[in-house]
Amino acid sequence: MKNNATYIIGFALLIMGWSCKEVYYPGDIKSSERIxxxxxxxxxxxxxxxxxxxxxxxxxxxxxxxxxxxxxxxxxxxxxxxxxxxxxxxxxxxxxxxxxxxxxxxxxxxxxxxxxxxxxxxxxLPGYPVVDSLYADPGTREVLTYSGSNEPLSEFQEGLFILADLSEVADSVKYYRFSTKFVKEITYDLYPRTLMTKTVFEWKSGTIGNFYNVNQTVEYNDKQVLREQPVGFLQYDYNPLLETDIATAPYPEGWVLTFKAYSISAKVYGYYNSIARQLGSNDQMFAPIPSQVESTVECITDPEKEVIGVFEASAKTTVYKAFAWKDPEVYKSRDLESFPEDVGDGSTLPFPPEFWVPFN
Amino acid sequence: MFKMRLRLSVFLILFLIFRQLACSQDTDIVVNGNFRGIPLISAFNYLETNYPLRFYYKEEWFVNDTAKVNIENQPIGEATRILLNGRPFTYRIIQGNQIVILPREEVAMLAGHIQNYSDNDVSDQAFILVGNVEDFGKQKAVILNGQIKDGKTGDPVIGAVIQVNNLQQGVVSNAEGRYKLTIAPGLYTLMVSSVGFEKNYYQVKIVGNGVLDMELFDKSIALDDIVIYGERVDKNISSHQMSLVELDNRSIKQLPSVAGGKDILKGLTTMPGVKSIGEFSSGINVRGGGEDQNLYLFNGAPLFNTSHVFGLFSVINPDVVDKLSLYKGHIPALHGERVSSVVDIRTSESAPDRVRIKGGIGLYDGKLMAEVPLYKDKVFFDAGGRTSYSNWMLQRMKDYNLRNSLATFYDLNGSLHALLPKGRISISGYTSFDEFKFASEVKYKYGSTLGSLNWSYPISSNLGSYLSISYSKYNVEKEDISTHLMQSRTDSEITYKGLKYRVKFGGINRHTLDAGFSLVKYDIMPGKQEPLNDYSMVLSSQLESEEAYEGAVFINDEYNLGLNLTFNTGIRVSGYSNPETPKEFRFEPRLSAKFRLNDFSSVKVSYNRNFQYLSMISYSSVSTPADIWKLSDSYIRPLEANQFALGYYRNFLNNSIETSVEIYYKGLNHVIEYKDGANLEMNPDLRNELIDASGRNYGVEFLLKKNSGKVDGWISYTYSRSLRRTSGMQAGEMINGNNWFPSSYDRPHDVTVVSNLHLNKRLQLSANFTYASGRPITLPEYKYFADDEVVVYFSDRNEYRIPPYHRLDITLSFDESLRIKKKWKGRWSFSILNVYGRRNAYTVYYKKEDPSELNDYNRFSLYKLYLIGRPLPTVSYLFMF
CATH class of the missing domain: 2.60.40 (Immunoglobulin-like)
Structure with a gap:
């Protein structure tokens, strides 16, 4: 009897389907106007x-x-x-x-x-941003992926949380946009434990954070400051399990960051921030208040005509810095005078390329 | 004095006159008992204790009398005859189990000396005699009063019509089921009727002032039709109050089943002008107002959250509710604090004559309540509880998200009542708790705690006083459990302490005055966030607490001018103070008038101004229990509403069909709107995310209601608009270029059809159909690439609508037994919600995706979330004993 009741109730719940979602095709979206x-x-x-x-x-x-x-x-x-x-x-x-x-x-x-x-x-075009420091905080982050049955799979990644401090002697709020590129330097041994063994050099380029990483200062001791601005995360992805007869497991020697801070106007900040909010409210079933793009461009021949746009006039300060980390608590960093743009990716080079930053 | 064993009511004397002074009555109650040598009164007591019988007699008649008989398997009539044998008494059995014992001499004396207005010959029928026989002939008019009760439950029947046959005279029972009738002495046939009950006839012989309680019994005990009606059959015409919806304890039980249970707030949404924002959304929206614009009072204490499981159930157990009044238009001056409506929910204040238990079991929850007399009918209490048991079912689901989710709740309530020599005092408590977890992402715990003390004290026959002290606390705990590094708990809380005192004075001819004051203190802890573990990167933080006082003095006068004209005028002066702003005072006038055109129709008009100093800040377009409350300050100004309403009411066929049409216009100032992409969670600068807006809600509401017959029910239609407009000068403070735009509650067309087919006395088929225009939403119209991200360009705010909502539910209810004498009453209800399986949208939202064939290689898609996508069968069983 108990089993029957269980089945009946369970069946009813299954019938009910509780809640479901489906792709929604609104039929009457007005998008005939070209924007x-x-x-x-x-x-x-x-x-x-x-x-x-x-x-x-x-x-x-x-x-x-x-x-x-x-x-x-x-x-x-x-x-x-x-x-x-x-x-x-x-x-x-x-x-x-x-x-x-x-x-x-x-x-x-x-x-x-x-x-x-x-x-x-x-x-x-505002004055240059003053980057007091670019630094790292060793730690672990957790990344969720989902299995076919929607089961979340948790992965912990060790690495460096990169942060920046900025300050400005001014009594008005400053607005910034940040953009950071990295080059990950990797070395490993080909054909380990043989006479042919040799160390090779690899590098991979990419960005950390996103294009819409924007923020504004707050007043502190008569200064407009921005402290511990998150820049991104550098994952230490050395995995000894990758060690094979052909190669030792590659591990990052370090990362070279090209950190760019742009000082922007309040309007431009509003444009980027509206996009950042929009991206942050993705996939929320309770449908938060939509974040519309706040354009800074308008049509002068027909003020009613819609346009999406921004014109950013910004002063840029670039900081080059290398980070290396192999220990849970300690990392090394080195300020660089410069670093080339767009070095792309490279692999199995038997000697370090010209831009290579040695960490040892 | 008469001994009234089971009804300790009043001075009620029952006499019988019948053709055969001594006769036995046919009844199926057979009794046994050896009464040799025991007092006769003890014999009656024994029979009452062991059989469902009641004896009515004067104790002094049998003080020293001893029975000398042994009764074996005798019908009660014959048994009574044997017990009274040789004594100057006779008896009469009424309704099968009530034995009225009378002196033969008095019965004989009364016969044939009284005017007969009844439907029967004086010598041909049994009459109940009211009044002291010795008073007969002394008065030209006497007063008959008493109470109309549900014969099954003992609950008072509100709005019952007591008609004197053959005389065009009648009265209607009041909110406590009581009535008062002035009439000449005589023989009468009284017909008692009320919606949903069988008519009952009482043959009475009235010889003096007296009390007569009368009972009504269900037509059939069909709990699954919806009957919502006022205090009296023609109250919609006769009362000055307009825009009022009332549910009494009986009609609440008849609300449609939702997931196996009843729901009082969702039942209200079948009435014109009352809607909800979506399927199973939290709370109600009255005349285009937000959920936070309704003041929900539970025995005088306000409820800040009205839903369990994010809107699946209302937090009020329908079994404990005796009466619910929804003021959606003209809000009496004694109420304030919110601008759209007052939902006044009261539990029973009637003394039970014995311990009564009610309960029910559905697919997802079970409930139980008891009414217990403690000391005669002076002290009694009721207590009830409800809990869900859906967790074990969720744990058996295949889907990971469901299997790892939680949806559990309970609520408990209790009231203790004491009838004092003068007045009444009641203490009421309520608590509720919800725990809701969605997979491994977020967990909510929220609950309410309410307490109230209500003391009514009649100072004189014309002057009554009422004191109410109330307390309410609502707290929400949200746990982010998505990742270890982000795990955090956020708490918020609102506390309400209130005092209200008022007096009601009826000593001035044609006037009824109602005056008093109230004082409220609010304390809000808007947010306190803490990491949940040592690894969490979330820092501890707390938003600044808020506190404020709200006070009011009010006076209201109901003035019956005669000539079918009644005015109701009131003024409420509210004051508000918080540490940030100086004290503020505001006038809130209330005006209404009724002109009765004839016996079947009237016209009413009203004007209301209300202020609201407390608002709910909603994280989304759909209100949820996790939303936070915010007090007015120098930036967030008190919400102001001015409402005009005009109504025409017309009844047909002796009030069995009601029709009405009401037109309203509500202007709003200082409505809270949100900036694009507003960040509301743990935001210390919350005010910077809000925009001050004005609003206008207007509409016309039609109602056609059939109150009786084999098919009853109603059709309601509302056309309404709810619009908002900002007036900011900065880009971020403008919505849609400061043009009028529809609010989230704007659903122009709303039709509800409720019908109940009474197949027979035990079987009833109900069908409810609802259609409503889709809720406004903002949709992406365009997209573009920026630095390899897809950015969406939205339409104007609320430019689009989700698809229209419509749903058909049917319910078949079956009563196990209608027999009055059967103590256990059970009812089965079988329902199918959403008969044709429409997937009504709850929300529409967008999600970024990896382009693939499945989504036409789109980088994002719109999704529609629906809650009941298929026909949903449910079953529930209700019982009482």
């Missing part, structure tokens, strides 16, 4: 660049770039530069005469082939 996406930048000592594309409709996947646009960047001294099309929606200046300068105000003007004209909010 341009304008993403422009000018940094100190760099020429401006702009990417132009049409926003994709809800059910489209192929990006359509905008060609044939007229794009100008002007500053508050009356100087201007016309950007030239470089393909795939990218417009830039091939002359280095017009570059960003802290203290100057820049405005982006775009005229699309359909005749509509767009203009950004005037952007003051």
């Amino acid at each position: 341009p996406v304008i993403q422009g930048m000018i940094h100190n000592d760099e020429v401006p660049s702009v990417r132009l594309a049409w926003a994709l409709r809800y059910d489209d996947n192929l990006t359509e770039y905008i060609s044939g646009a007229e794009i100008r960047v002007t500053d508050d001294l009356g100087n201007s530069v016309t950007l030239e099309e470089a393909g795939s929606g990218l417009y830039t200046s091939f002359s280095s005469e017009f570059t960003g300068e802290p203290g100057r105000t820049y405005t982006l003007y775009v005229r699309l082939p359909d005749g509509n004209e767009y203009i950004s909010s005037p952007e003051l």
